[in-house]
Amino acid sequence: MASSCLAGLAVAASGAETVRVPAGTYVPFYARESVKTARGQEDLHRPISVASFALDRRPVTNREYQLFLRAHPEWRKSAVKPIFADAHYLAHWRSDLDFGDDADAERPVTNVSWFAAEAYCRAQGKELPTTDQWEYALADNGRDRDALRQRILTWYGESGAHELPAAKSGVANGFGVQGLAGHVWEWTLDFNSLMSGPDLRGSGQQFCGGASLGASDPNDYASFMRYSMRASLKASYTTKLLGFRCARNEP
Amino acid sequence: MTMSMPSMKTMPTPAPMPGMSIYNLSSQWTTQDGAATALASLRGNLVVAAMVYTHCKDVCPLTTERMQQIERALPKSSEGRVRFVLFSMDWMRDLPDRLRVFAAEHHIDRQHWTLFHGDEAAVRELAAAFGISFQRESNGDFQHSIAIFLLDRDGVVVAEEPDLSKPPQALTAKIRRLLGKR
Numbered sequence: 001m002a003s004s005c006l007a008g009l010a011v012a013a014s015g016a017e018t019v020r021v022p023a024g025t026y027v028p029f030y031a032r033e034s035v036k037t038a039r040g041q042e043d044l045h046r047p048i049s050v051a052s053f054a055l056d057r058r059p060v061t062n063r064e065y066q067l068f069l070r071a072h073p074e075w076r077k078s079a080v081k082p083i084f085a086d087a088h089y090l091a092h093w094r095s096d097l098d099f100g101d102d103a104d105a106e107r108p109v110t111n112v113s114w115f116a117a118e119a120y121c122r123a124q125g126k127e128l129p130t131t132d133q134w135e136y137a138l139a140d141n142g143r144d145r146d147a148l149r150q151r152i153l154t155w156y157g158e159s160g161a162h163e164l165p166a167a168k169s170g171v172a173n174g175f176g177v178q179g180l181a182g183h184v185w186e187w188t189l190d191f192n193s194l195m196s197g198p199d200l201r202g203s204g205q206q207f208c209g210g211a212s213l214g215a216s217d218p219n220d221y222a223s224f225m226r227y228s229m230r231a232s233l234k235a236s237y238t239t240k241l242l243g244f245r246c247a248r249n250e251p
Numbered sequence: 252m253t254m255s256m257p258s259m260k261t262m263p264t265p266a267p268m269p270g271m272s273i274y275n276l277s278s279q280w281t282t283q284d285g286a287a288t289a290l291a292s293l294r295g296n297l298v299v300a301a302m303v304y305t306h307c308k309d310v311c312p313l314t315t316e317r318m319q320q321i322e323r324a325l326p327k328s329s330e331g332r333v334r335f336v337l338f339s340m341d342w343m344r345d346l347p348d349r350l351r352v353f354a355a356e357h358h359i360d361r362q363h364w365t366l367f368h369g370d371e372a373a374v375r376e377l378a379a380a381f382g383i384s385f386q387r388e389s390n391g392d393f394q395h396s397i398a399i400f401l402l403d404r405d406g407v408v409v410a411e412e413p414d415l416s417k418p419p420q421a422l423t424a425k426i427r428r429l430l431g432k433r
Contacts, residue, residue, distance in 0.1 A: 082270040083380060114379055192379065193386040235379035 016064060016124065018054040018248065019176040025049050026139045027216050028132065029223035044216045050136040055129060056245035058167040058178045059108035059186065060120065062099035068120050069097055075116055085113040088238045106166040108184045108243040114235035117187045121246035128189040129247035131230070135223075138180045140173040152181045152222040184243035191230045266405075268294075273380055274406035278373035280338070283350035283366040290377075290406065293365075296334040297429055298402040299422070302374075302383050304341035304393050305353040310415065315357050317412075317419050318399060322363060324423045329430050335364040340378065340385055340393055342371045381408070401425060 025047035076096040303311040339345035350366040385395035
């Protein structure tokens with residue numbers, strides 16, 4: 001199914017290279033909604049269909065974000081409104097347009113809020129990928145699943161201990177996408193869509209129609225960490241290990 | 252010395268918008284009467300707001316009911332100084348016609364209330380700003396977290412009530428205090 005993916009390489013007007021991810025299905029870690037099996041039990045393994053879409057080949061870098069800030073001064077750290085980004089926004093930058101050393105230029109930009117990431121993507125004529133798009137791209141049609149999970153867990157254990165790698169480092173997966181695991185955590189368009197899962201139970205929030213469904217694979221600790229991380233975010237949060245990439249739906 | 256433009260005299264310079272104001276959002280909304288409106292048009296009144304969808308069978312009607320309880324508990328003198336606002340998260344189905352039907356079904360007093368329709372991007376932006384979690388299901392319904400928000404005259408969230416199991420007395424008391432502090 002993914003054999004033709006490399007043929008889909010394209011360079012967007014913004015200069016960020018995108019990859020065409022072909023349509024397919026994947027089983028999300030948490031079911032999106034309650035579906036019963038023929039026996040009346042919760043079906044936690046129902047695949048989700050994802051239409052083909054374009055995804056940035058790698059996370060957005062400090063240099064690319066600097067170009068955005070030149071054209072959109074309202075997102076510079078001295079100007080950004082606190083409702084859109086917390087006080088830690090671009091904390092690693094020396095000043096409004098100075099991201100630091102040359103080596104930082106090609107590293108993924110982090111310390112950016114959801115609002116900032118979404119504004120960046122919109123300026124490129126794109127959007128943040130949905131959680132389904134992002135997770136589907138990571139799942140890579142199940143290729144090397146166990147090795148991938150182990151790599152993610154190793155990275156979770158080490159992340160923060162080293163300088164970030166360059167955005168374009170690392171091997172491309174079967175779709176031709178790089179850095180989904182092992183660089184930074186990434187924002188998704190609907191990071192705030194998680195309605196089930198253990199971390200929300202007893203959180204005191206009330207839900208309209210909220211189901212509380214179990215995980216499709218309780219042994220997939222790497223996914224559990226990722227879904228829990230997303231559920232803990234607010235749109236104005238920024239942290240030093242949270243970056244993003246952009247996507248475009250096909251018409 | 253040059254003459255100032257006549258309009259300059261009559262238009263006071265608006266105070267800068269506080270950085271935490273919801274009215275910094277650029278999204279456009281449409282009222283139940285079909286009027287395109289920026290959020291900042293709500294500036295100047297206290298606003299009691301919630302995000303709902305009108306096909307919701309359980310919690311959303313309760314949200315509206317709780318807001319109506321606040322409305323009834325306020326003194327007559329507050330009339331025209333507190334606005335009740337429902338933002339629909341259902342960008343597909345809650346078009347202005349549908350919002351008018353919902354308003355009629357729930358005996359919503361349109362003198363004091365506005366119901367808003369927005370596109371998907373507007374809904375996502377506002378939900379992000381309010382900290383509302385939501386998800387559109389395959390049948391078009393939504394799962395979403397619940398809260399009634401109180402915005403000050405500049406659109407800053409000053410109180411939030413996520414517990415709709417009892418009458419919203421704390422919010423009502425807060426509105427009374429803010430009305431006193433003109």
